[in-house]
Amino acid sequence: AQKVTQAQTEISVVEKEDVTLDCVYETRDTTYYLFWYKQPPSGELVFLIRRNSFDEQNEISGRYSWNFQKSTSSFNFTITASQVVDSAVYFCAGDNQAGTALIFGKGTTLSVSS
Amino acid sequence: AAGVIQSPRHLIKEKRETATLKCYPIPRHDTVYWYQQGPGQDPQFLISFYEKMQSDKGSIPDRFSAQQFSDYHSELNMSSLELGDSALYFCASSFRGVRTEAFFGQGTRLTVV
Secondary structure, eight states: OOEEEOOOSEEEEETTOOEEEOOEEEOSOSSOEEEEEEEOTTOOOEEEEEEETTOOOOEEETTEEEEEETTTTEEEEEESSOOGGGOEEEEEEEEOTTSSOEEEOOOEEEEEEO | OOOOEEEOSEEEEOTTOOEEEEEEOOTTOOEEEEEEEOTTOOOEEEEEEETTEEEEEOSOOTTEEEEEOTTSOEEEEEOSOOGGGOEEEEEEEESSSTTSOOEEOOOEEEEEO
């Protein structure tokens, strides 16, 4: 069965620091998709990125960047120059074998202080 | 842009009562998912539908049932509510399954007293 591991439960940083959130996806599948979602204190789940297992190119979107390494099934998320508004719980997720549901990691709570 | 709409946003029910949660997916999305998120927990998959047919089932109690209607909206029916059912219930939608982007609604916060 697939499993998403987010090793960091909580991270605290000061504004303008860079921070990396780790994610490892355990699966026997060679084709799979990985996702990151943000859950701010207001509670909604906000889609950030989707990546398939064939694409190892890094992706950058503003202050956000993602690094996928197939050899380790890791899909790490870096926030550059963090801001207080980045404070949230960040979930990494992968699709199940049938592609019919997302399996979420336990989440990493990021606290950014000013 | 239109998002996933869930109603109601908040619901308070007593034990053993019944609740119905509604979800209206993004237009043209054909896949709907339901998730349950307990306090401080990750979202747990309950059930999904593709083109109005159940496509997968997760850790959904037998007391719960769901369906997707001809207009693609979905309803989650919960009976014999228990205190442990108190949680945030999310609906998400996507086009052609979970391997495209799945967008979540704002959730329904159910409190069972």
